[in-house]
Amino acid sequence: MTAYTDPYEKFAKSYDLFGDITDIDQNEEAFYRQLFSQHKVVTVLDCACGTGKHCYLFTKMGYKVQASDISEPMLSQARENLQKLGMDISLKRCDFRELEQHFDDTFDAVVCLSTSLPHLHKDKELIRALTSMRGVLRDGGIVIIDQGTTHSSIKPDRRFELIVNNKDVTRMFVKDVEENMQTIHIIDIYHNDLANCLEHYSVVYRILLDDDYRRLLKSAGYKNIHIFGGHDMSVYDPDTSQRLIAVGEA
């Protein structure tokens, strides 16, 4: 496996403070139902499964799901989460730049969701990952790349964002944006243990926007590229969209 320093090593245990993996927005479920039905999807590979949120969602929706992630702590959290829900899903430790070495099957859809691809910073590596995803897709299958990073999320007035705030914990993002890179500092403040009340994690992302995805997906051999601006299936609009979801056909 390509050398990798895991930003989730400590973060995995508390990652689900973002929300329980079963907490799925109805619009998100409807989005995938429509897209998967349009493309006759039955089998799905989630190649950056994290703690298992979309493994849960797609299995619950009736799709045949396999999953992988590069981070053993995230996979371990996913195993624990899915076991509790009685879901038996094959989870492999695997870099999404090397999927063909780990999967003999081909899939109708490969998904890489919630700002996972931008962990890679160089065009060469991004194209390598997208090509590897295409390598495990059937002809006409689709890749879906999803992220919260948009033209508006990186504006200076969004530098500080409150993500979670309840009686137990406050989670906020502080974003340092420089040219085409951003570091997201995740700050957790626990309210019930004042001696150990502060945790801090950082993730460094390449900023990829709609034109980047058009270019990268095209270079990796995809056609019929479409960029959505949210789970409402709107077309991506740099002025207003709060999500970016890139879809390409193998």
Ligand SMILES: C[S@@+](CC[C@H](N)C(=O)[O-])C[C@H]1O[C@@H](n2cnc3c(N)ncnc32)[C@H](O)[C@@H]1O
């Ligand atoms: C922000 S989390 C998103 C997790 C999940 N997709 C979700 O929706 O909650 C990003 C995930 O990408 C994974 N990841 C980063 N680089 C990767 C790589 N090269 N290959 C496979 N997984 C990777 C991380 O380990 C982490 O689990």
